[in-house]
Amino acid sequence: MFRLLLALAVLLAQPVAAQELRGHGGPVRALAVSPDGNIAISGSFDTSAILWDLARSQALAVLRGHDSSVNAVAALPDGRFATGGEDGRVLLWRIGRPEPEARLEGHSGPIASLAPSPDGKLLASASWDGTARVTPLASGEAVVISGHRGPVSAVAFAPDGSSVVTGGHDGTIRITPLNGGVARSIDTGQPVAGLVVAPDGEIVAGGADGRLIFLAADGPRAGEVTAAETPIVALALSPDGRRIAAAGIRGSVAIVERASRRVERVLVGPGLPVWSLAFRPGSDELLTGGGDRVVRRWNAATGEHLGAVVMTRPSEATARFADHPGAEVFRACSACHTLDADGGNRAGPTLYGVIGRRIATAPGYDYSPGLRGMTIVWSKETIAKLFELGPNAYTPGTKMPEQRVVDPDDRKALVDFIAKATGAE
Template sequence: MDRTLRRVTLAALLALSAPAQSASGEQEWPERLVGHGGPVMAIALSDDGSEALTASFDYSIIRWRMQGPEGTIVARLIGHNAAVNDVVFVPGTEKAVSVSDDGALAIWDLRENRLETLIEDTKDKVQDVVVSLDGRFAAAARWDGTARIFDIAGGREIARTEGHRGNVNAVAFSLDGRQLFTAGYDGTVREWPLDDGLIAGPSRLLHAHGWGVNVLAALPGGSLLAFGTLNGVTGVIDLPTGEVVELASQEHPVLSIAASPRAGWFATGSANGHVRVFDMDSGNLVEEYGDIYGPVWGLSFTPEGTQLYRSGLDDFVIRWQVAPRHPLEPIQSVYPRRFQTVSRAGPGEMEFLRKCSVCHTLTPDDANRAGPTLYGLFGRVAGTLPGYKYSRALVESDIVWTPETVSRLFDDGPDIVTPGTKMPVQRLKSVERRDALIAYLLQATAADGKTPLPGERQTTN
């Protein structure tokens, strides 16, 4: 690895393009991107920085125009049936690709802001997606032990890797598209030769770390591959020589990674909220930022590399100015979040906050969360709330939500009571805690102060 320190002057960085300028000529980027109804799992900025895509636990993707203090929502893309884990723009096209906990890969038409193709397979989680620089192929890391390669124009799978033991967590294409890199729970990083998107031979073991490898990034220049691990190591593999250099490490898992070609930096985000920026050539730590209120699941640099957007447990994305650093950097995360509150008075409310509040509200407004509002729940026929896109299984269900059916939902689980629906599987086996939750919901979800009697249908809410 070239150990010469890359010197990027601040003047050169600030001279590069940005989506807007203030009256004084300074660059303006949104401080936050506000619009999701749940934690934000990933963010991707377009090459020119004018737009962004965010993927969320609320099952949606938002397309943003990077203007104003909180960004401008262009479109909300709906099509996945579970949390969306990653999303990327497709270079040279007006398309995007996303992956989800539902096991599907989605191809989006950004000219019309619609779902173009949904490629479904098993229900195994898909954690990571990357697109080749020529925009022809997408690769996805699946938790069934494989990585899949897709022809984007054709909307179909064309190849898959097999060889990892356990989850495949991360994928990356080489800059020329002739290699695919994969990393997984088994602690290995592998290289697969490609010929026109197809696997052209056996894999080569690049690194056996021992602990699981969570993230990968092919760095600009084509000779370096960065990785981050479950035990907090950030490392770089020199592909021509096979040399592996471990950089400044930490105790917490590395969960996200992003690179800035113009600045010559790459950044990692960790489970304890720390963001570290490294110089690509020297491996030196350039900057570091800490937010103690949760993990960093997503990172994306602005084109010139002076700003870095990060996402995590908050319903919004936060901007951090890497260069020049602000003397005061207030933490913008909200803590405790609604699902982390531990000081509420009643046990029923506690169960709601922990089990339900990530996906549901108690007010007529659903706040763009993953599930429908619970306002007016009791007496409502399942799958009938106007404006919410239910799964077919729930639309065709004859369940009426009563204290008894809601209790059974938490006792047996959604997979038993409402099979085939989008509801995540969770159970509450304690009768005392379940009864407390039901009692709280009866009071908190009452529409217009009136709680319907058990079995009384309420289909207008």
């Protein structure tokens, strides 16, 4: 018996197997991972960002502060996170705080890209207003970088932080010194949708014709490779600088070895656009976010889709009603909500006992101020209405990502499943 208990204890102590991350109600537009590799942040067209515990494959918090889609995110060296929205604002967040710690104003158009400086003291933002801004995170005035003829879609720092590299819809890449020197402009001949700067200073840009263009640190072309048959919409550089991930508009992701300019392998998902990429420091893991609202996880060295076979143990309620038609619909909710009596709160409140409970009264959960004065009592009918109209329309001010269940049969199955799984029936 002792050996059995010991074996069970060892098994339960093992890290949770990597899973897809589900919780957004719209395409996942942006991804970043903290320098220690423990936490990811995703931004979505649903106007929210979500912080994820990668070891547990669970949502930690839903961040709501933008008026429209979250197009860019960044993980800062000091433990904070930054989000950039279509509303032109940059917000800074700290784990455990439901509201932004700071708001960076100045852009007059959507934010397309964010990048922290190597020392973590500056944050660069690229915008469709035609400029990039370099803002001190402690105090001081932002440096405004202009010169592009049209939207600026990508921004990155040189490895030593002395200059900022920007890419625009005008087909140019600009290298702008921060010490007041003269900026250099390189014409790539195609709109630039993403760029990265390697530890040795090499610049890699992806464009509308599916090619990756390699530039030396001071601008001259150093090579190119065809990574996709369709426009490249996102790039990511592995932490060691050896590999580049390039996402095409049709959903494929090419893994390119930078030194040899060779496509090592192509990751193929469900065929929907992949809008965002991020490598996880300390591992070979690559995160991809796309039009299916899911953050997928891959081993970039082997091409294996992580979580496709090995899944975490389902909750007791989920296991008990696994054959219910609403169980599959609930999968998108499980990242933020638990069903069991001992499940507790996650990014969203526990659903145990939700039927018959007044809105914003689950113990221990920090609700949005706008919900606390509402008088909605959750029933099968009101939950169905929530998913019919969407959280923003039915419960204005909510932190819940915009998530609608349009099909009436799916909506009924979901509501019936929640009622059964939480003991209401």
